[in-house]
Amino acid sequence: MKRPTIMDIARRAGVSKGAVSMALNGQPGVSEAxxxxxxxxxxxxxxxxxxxxxxxSAARAGAIGLVLARPARxxxxxxxxxxxxxxxxxxxxxxxxxxxxQVVDDHVAEMELYRQWWSERRxxxxxxxxxxxxDERVRLLEKLGLPALVxxxxxxxxxxxxxxxxxxHGMRSIVxxxxxLGHKRIARVAGLPELLHTQRRTAAFREATRGLAGWTVSTDxxxxxxxxxxxxxxxxxxxxxxxxxxxxxMAVAGVAVAAELGVPVPERLSxxxxxxxxxxxxxxxxxxxxxxxxxxFGARAARALLDVLDGAGGGDLEDHVPELVARESTAxxxx
Amino acid sequence: MKRPTIMDIARRAGVSKGAVSMALNGQPGVSEAxxxxxxxxxxxxxxxxxxxxxxxSAARAGAIGLVLARPARxxxxxxxxxxxxxxxxxxxxxxxxxxxxQVVDDHVAEMELYRQWWSERRxxxxxxxxxxxxDERVRLLEKLGLPALVxxxxxxxxxxxxxxxxxxHGMRSIVxxxxxLGHKRIARVAGLPELLHTQRRTAAFREATRGLAGWTVSTDxxxxxxxxxxxxxxxxxxxxxxxxxxxxxMAVAGVAVAAELGVPVPERLSxxxxxxxxxxxxxxxxxxxxxxxxxxFGARAARALLDVLDGAGGGDLEDHVPELVARESTAxxxx
DNA sequence: CTGTTAGCGCGTTCAG
DNA sequence: CTGAACGCGCTAACAG
Numbered sequence: 110m111k112r113p114t115i116m117d118i119a120r121r122a123g124v125s126k127g128a129v130s131m132a133l134n135g136q137p138g139v140s141e142a143x144x145x146x147x148x149x150x151x152x153x154x155x156x157x158x159x160x161x162x163x164x165x166s167a168a169r170a171g172a173i174g175l176v177l178a179r180p181a182r183x184x185x186x187x188x189x190x191x192x193x194x195x196x197x198x199x200x201x202x203x204x205x206x207x208x209x210x211q212v213v214d215d216h217v218a219e220m221e222l223y224r225q226w227w228s229e230r231r232x233x234x235x236x237x238x239x240x241x242x243x244d245e246r247v248r249l250l251e252k253l254g255l256p257a258l259v260x261x262x263x264x265x266x267x268x269x270x271x272x273x274x275x276x277x278h279g280m281r282s283i284v285x286x287x288x289x290l291g292h293k294r295i296a297r298v299a300g301l302p303e304l305l306h307t308q309r310r311t312a313a314f315r316e317a318t319r320g321l322a323g324w325t326v327s328t329d330x331x332x333x334x335x336x337x338x339x340x341x342x343x344x345x346x347x348x349x350x351x352x353x354x355x356x357x358x359m360a361v362a363g364v365a366v367a368a369e370l371g372v373p374v375p376e377r378l379s380x381x382x383x384x385x386x387x388x389x390x391x392x393x394x395x396x397x398x399x400x401x402x403x404x405x406f407g408a409r410a411a412r413a414l415l416d417v418l419d420g421a422g423g424g425d426l427e428d429h430v431p432e433l434v435a436r437e438s439t440a441x442x443x444x
Numbered sequence: 445m446k447r448p449t450i451m452d453i454a455r456r457a458g459v460s461k462g463a464v465s466m467a468l469n470g471q472p473g474v475s476e477a478x479x480x481x482x483x484x485x486x487x488x489x490x491x492x493x494x495x496x497x498x499x500x501s502a503a504r505a506g507a508i509g510l511v512l513a514r515p516a517r518x519x520x521x522x523x524x525x526x527x528x529x530x531x532x533x534x535x536x537x538x539x540x541x542x543x544x545x546q547v548v549d550d551h552v553a554e555m556e557l558y559r560q561w562w563s564e565r566r567x568x569x570x571x572x573x574x575x576x577x578x579d580e581r582v583r584l585l586e587k588l589g590l591p592a593l594v595x596x597x598x599x600x601x602x603x604x605x606x607x608x609x610x611x612x613h614g615m616r617s618i619v620x621x622x623x624x625l626g627h628k629r630i631a632r633v634a635g636l637p638e639l640l641h642t643q644r645r646t647a648a649f650r651e652a653t654r655g656l657a658g659w660t661v662s663t664d665x666x667x668x669x670x671x672x673x674x675x676x677x678x679x680x681x682x683x684x685x686x687x688x689x690x691x692x693x694m695a696v697a698g699v700a701v702a703a704e705l706g707v708p709v710p711e712r713l714s715x716x717x718x719x720x721x722x723x724x725x726x727x728x729x730x731x732x733x734x735x736x737x738x739x740x741f742g743a744r745a746a747r748a749l750l751d752v753l754d755g756a757g758g759g760d761l762e763d764h765v766p767e768l769v770a771r772e773s774t775a776x777x778x779x
Numbered sequence: 780c781t782g783t784t785a786g787c788g789c790g791t792t793c794a795g
Numbered sequence: 796c797t798g799a800a801c802g803c804g805c806t807a808a809c810a811g
Contacts, residue, residue, distance in 0.1 A: 112565075114788085114789060114790085115789065115790060115791095116789085116790095124796075124797085125796070125797045125798070126789095126790080126791095126797090126798090127791080127792075127793090127796075127797065127798075127799095128796055128797075129790095130790060130791055130792080131791090131792090131796090133790090134790095134791085136791095136792095138796070139796070140796085143796080155563075157560075157563035157564050158564060158789085158790070159500070159564065159565055159788085159789055159790075160499075160505065160564040160565055160566045161496050161497075161499035161500040161505065161565060161788085161789080162496075162500050162788070162789035162790045162791090162802095163789080163790060163791085164495075164496035164499070165494070165496040165497050165500050165788090165789080165790080165791095165802055165803065165804095166789075166790050166791050166792085166801075166802055167790085167791075167802090168496075168802070170495065170496065172542075172544075190526075191525075191526075194545065194547065195547040198545070198546060198547055199547070202546060207507075207544050207546075207566065208544070208545055208546070209507075209542050209543070209544065210529065210533070210543055210545045211533060211537060211542075211543070212529065212530040212533055212534070225492075228490070228492035229492050229493060229494065229495040230447075230494050230495055230496060231495045231542065331722065332722050332723065332725075332726040333722070333725075333726070336726055358722075358723070358726075361723070361726065361727075362726040365726055365727050365728050368728055369728045387666065387667050387668070387693075388667065388693070388696070390667075391667040391668070391671055391693075391696065391697040391700055392696075392700050393700050393703055393704045449802085449803060449804085450803070450804060450805095451803085451804095459782075459783090460782065460783050460784075461783090461784090461803095461804085461805095462782075462783065462784075462785095462805085462806075463781085463782055463783075464804095465804065465805055465806080466782090466805095466806090468804095469804095469805085471805095471806090472780085472781095473780085473781065473782070474781065474782070475780080475781060475782090478781080478782085493803085493804070494802085494803055494804075496802085496803080497788095497802070497803035497804045497805090498803080498804060498805085500787095500788055500789065500790095500802090500803080500804080500805095501787075501788055501803080501804050501805045501806085502788095502804085502805075503788075
């Protein structure tokens with residue numbers, strides 16, 4: 110009743126260990142008849158490969174790592190992460206590869222973990238998120254030779270392969286939507302300014318709002334800072350008539366602040382959220398949002414990393430373009 | 445420059461493989477001097493144990509599994525999960541044990557995964573969440589002999605060890621708060637009714653509201669259903685003056701619905717959220733909520749499972765009592 | 780007590 | 796198709 114090994118199958122099928130291995134792996138070297146018999150016996154014994162043994166002989170861990178280094182309080186991005194992880198993993202599990210998840214405080218801990226994982230061969234590769242300009246993690250990963258894929262990566266010229274979305278396009282569609290409604294004073298409440306994708310969006314925003322009054326304020330992605338930024342923006346002598354938020358949680362916080370200040374949305378202030386979530390549809394007014402299929406994005410990222418591990422791929426892979434969903438929180442500016 | 449093995453250390457230190465192993469593991473059998481020399485060499489070579497090899501010889505995977513089987517759309521519980529996972533993992537990583545996370549559609553897939561993980565010895569144990577009455581997973585886990593710990597478990601008489609919080613106490617503190625304010629008509633928007641912890645809360649709520657008008661409606665934890673339930677409650681001939689929501693997202697949705705219907709919170713309707721989150725503090729009014737230290741809860745759960753794996757422990761472990769934080773969304777009922 | 784040797788764990792691979 | 800060795804670390808039995 111103990112776990113059967115290949116030797117058990119071999120004995121019972123009257124063949125050698127090697128033959129069983131080939132049969133089980135669909136390798137040539139055994140006759141069809143023997144193969145069937147062996148598979149039959151394996152079935153009977155309910156044999157399953159021991160992962161550790163496989164990993165040892167294959168010199169592969171059968172696992173991919175993902176480190177979340179955002180501080181815990183920056184909870185705003187969760188819906189995104191949850192979807193992303195689901196997607197990553199849907200793809201990985203097809204290939205029976207595990208996802209190792211670890212939450213750490215900062216990049217220092219994250220890098221330490223990469224060293225550890227790789228030195229112990231706990232993972233075959235890692236996903237890297239929230240890249241910064243001159244990110245030290247990139248250097249480390251390259252030095253270590255730990256295969257990595259950057260999610261939402263640099264877009265171009267990256268040292269590491271990456272999968273990314275066309276932020277510029279998304280930003281244009283938002284601004285076009287707002288200007289189409291007649292807005293001329295558009296503010297943006299951005300996420301962490303050191304992140305590359307924030308910078309890309311900022312550049313795209315600047316470009317798209319050329320000729321208008323458009324300005325960006327930075328936050329750490331948290332609802333608190335989103336609220337605070339909104340408060341400041343609305344207190345200005347010439348407040349914006351529309352605000353674009355870099356995530357859904359800040360948008361929600363912004364709407365709450367507007368309500369608190371007696372600024373009706375969308376009559377006096379239009380609001381757009383980058384990243385959709387059920388939350389956006391629960392509020393009143395429902396939030397106009399840029400939706401992207403984060404699950405699919407994750408799946409693509411996983412496939413891309415697997416390709417890299419298989420020796421194929423590399424380079425950049427552009428994801429599908431996000432789509433703007435106009436709901437109730439955007440309207441022509443007052444008067 | 446290739447990964448050094450124990451043999452490399454042995455050669456370089458002029459001793460045998462076995463000696464190195466003992467030295468490295470702090471086992472007796474080598475002199476202090478030799479041990480130091482060996483450790484020195486290991487350091488120089490930057491040796492790290494190969495996880496697969498260790499797992500193979502120790503017959504342990506060095507990993508714990510966690511399956512999330514909630515349907516993806518039930519996003520309401522995410523803040524909770526994120527905290528929980530962080531907590532689990534903070535504790536596991538201390539012991540260099542990995543957390544394998546997998547998201548699946550339903551319990552069938554979840555159970556299939558348990559079989560697979562265990563048959564391949566991918567994990568040493570698993571965390572089980574959202575237990576139901578007569579949960580089929582429990583039977584499977586016992587049949588397999590896969591060590592498991594139920595999170596938010598049955599509380600008592602469970603077949604599997606569990607860690608749980610005193611829901612009854614939390615519920616009492618909520619109801620006491622509301623009745624203290626003068627409320628006599630209290631409704632509750634509950635989560636999935638088949639979950640044991642929902643049932644526990646329902647029972648506690650019934651008990652605590654004895655003598656008052658108190659009633660519970662069920663949802664799937666999603667914001668949509670929370671909104672829908674709120675709509676129905678407020679449309680009743682004698683609507684409640686206070687509503688208790690089983691999670692934060694439904695509470696947020698409920699407040700939005702109240703606003704939409706022109707029911708001011710807290711003047712005409714008091715709202716309490718079970719589970720706090722930054723969200724609760726961002727809205728206006730800020731939500732009165734039952735906060736629990738989910739991170740710590742996760743850490744305790746992890747420790748409990750590790751104890752089980754070490755042969756110790758078992759049984760139930762009660763977590764700290766959640767605490768009610770009164771904010772702006774609760775007030776005496778109108779007139 | 781200090782250290783060595785042999786062999787295990789489990790699946791893969793390759794010369795024969 | 797078989798036999799043997801390998802990957803890497805652990806450990807029991809044994810010798811100095």
